[in-house]
Amino acid sequence: MYSMSELKTNVGNVTLKNPILLASGTCGVAAREFEPYFNLSELGGVVTKSLSIKPRDGNPTPRVVEIPGCGMLNSIGLQNPGIESFVKNELPYLVEKNATIIINIVGEIMDDYVNAVDFIKARNEITAIELNLSCPNVSGGLDFSQDPKKAFSLVSEIKKITGIPIWAKLSPNVTNITDIVKACVDAGSDGVSLINTVLGLAINRWTKKPTLPRATGGYSGPAIKPIALRMIWETHKKFPKIPIIGIGGIHTTDDAIEFLLCGASCVQIGTANFVNPKISIEIINGLKDYCEKNKLSSISELIGQAHDVSKTFVKV
Numbered sequence: 001m002y003s004m005s006e007l008k009t010n011v012g013n014v015t016l017k018n019p020i021l022l023a024s025g026t027c028g029v030a031a032r033e034f035e036p037y038f039n040l041s042e043l044g045g046v047v048t049k050s051l052s053i054k055p056r057d058g059n060p061t062p063r064v065v066e067i068p069g070c071g072m073l074n075s076i077g078l079q080n081p082g083i084e085s086f087v088k089n090e091l092p093y094l095v096e097k098n099a100t101i102i103i104n105i106v107g108e109i110m111d112d113y114v115n116a117v118d119f120i121k122a123r124n125e126i127t128a129i130e131l132n133l134s135c136p137n138v139s140g141g142l143d144f145s146q147d148p149k150k151a152f153s154l155v156s157e158i159k160k161i162t163g164i165p166i167w168a169k170l171s172p173n174v175t176n177i178t179d180i181v182k183a184c185v186d187a188g189s190d191g192v193s194l195i196n197t198v199l200g201l202a203i204n205r206w207t208k209k210p211t212l213p214r215a216t217g218g219y220s221g222p223a224i225k226p227i228a229l230r231m232i233w234e235t236h237k238k239f240p241k242i243p244i245i246g247i248g249g250i251h252t253t254d255d256a257i258e259f260l261l262c263g264a265s266c267v268q269i270g271t272a273n274f275v276n277p278k279i280s281i282e283i284i285n286g287l288k289d290y291c292e293k294n295k296l297s298s299i300s301e302l303i304g305q306a307h308d309v310s311k312t313f314v315k316v
């Protein structure tokens with residue numbers, strides 16, 4: 001008999017019952033779609049769809065393109081009911097289901113974020129606020145996720161108005177991810193979520209035009225896993241104390257383990273939900289098996305181990 005392994009993990013001051021969360025935008029607005037498959041309380045957490053101060057209709061269709069074997073491109077355009085309607089109609093559902101709730105917030109300008117966070121800033125049923133720093137509709141090019149100064153001021157302003165832990169969700173579409181991470185850390189971010197989708201494009205050879213009406217879209221799924229791992233690697237190496245929420249192409253238990261070894265304290269499952277809506281529970285069970293087979297007393301022993309030269313199996 002093995003002793004029970006512990007799947008609990010800490011993301012800064014936040015303790016999650018296990019390291020598996022649903023990623024924003026891949027589980028509806030408030031994960032109601034998962035009702036037939038499992039209880040939301042079994043997860044480490046549920047991250048809501050990005051919520052904005054005003055409702056958003058999203059982009060024209062088609063909004064998704066499958067890239068067979070590699071993942072998908074999406075251009076949803078952050079469709080959501082708006083934070084006020086969410087708090088009234090969706091938040092009670094997540095509370096009733098006993099979910100660990102992470103609210104993802106997005107905006108075009110600073111005031112959008114501040115005003116949206118205002119609706120939730122004092123609610124103790126919320127475990128963390130994830131700030132989606134990339135908004136596709138910004139005029140003038142760079143958004144909060146691509147400019148360290150903008151990232152710093154956004155996170156600082158939000159920290160001023162709420163005591164709820166803040167996770168800044170960053171875009172991989174930058175030259176140097178650690179510059180942006182540093183800005184968020186300096187501003188008091190309690191964690192960084194790495195990564196959002198990678199900018200991509202698909203061409204329809206019949207129409208001879210881009211498949212998505214707005215041409216570019218966000219690339220996600222198995223193909224982006226090495227990009228996510230590289231960014232987590234660089235971040236953990238430079239800022240070993242900042243908790244990392246790993247995201248990008250996680251489809252299996254092995255993927256999740258690789259992210260933890262690389263330095264993530266927990267991970268989010270995105271595109272894989274569209275392939276198999278029960279995948280997050282299967283991965284939680286896979287992690288239990290892994291811990292028991294390897295006689296780990298806690299999954300958190302894995303976090304960042306890939307950086308630890310003393311634990312290298314092959315002598316170099």
Ligand SMILES: Cc1cc2nc3c(=O)[nH]c(=O)nc-3n(C[C@H](O)[C@H](O)[C@H](O)COP(=O)(O)O)c2cc1C
Binds near residue numbers: 076104195222247249
């Ligand atoms: C259809 C779709 C919608 C998404 N919507 C959001 C969103 O509203 N807010 C956000 O922060 N990320 C959004 N994402 C990004 C995911 O949360 C995740 O960061 C990304 O897909 C990489 O993970 P994956 O490869 O596991 O899907 C979306 C992704 C997809 C595929």
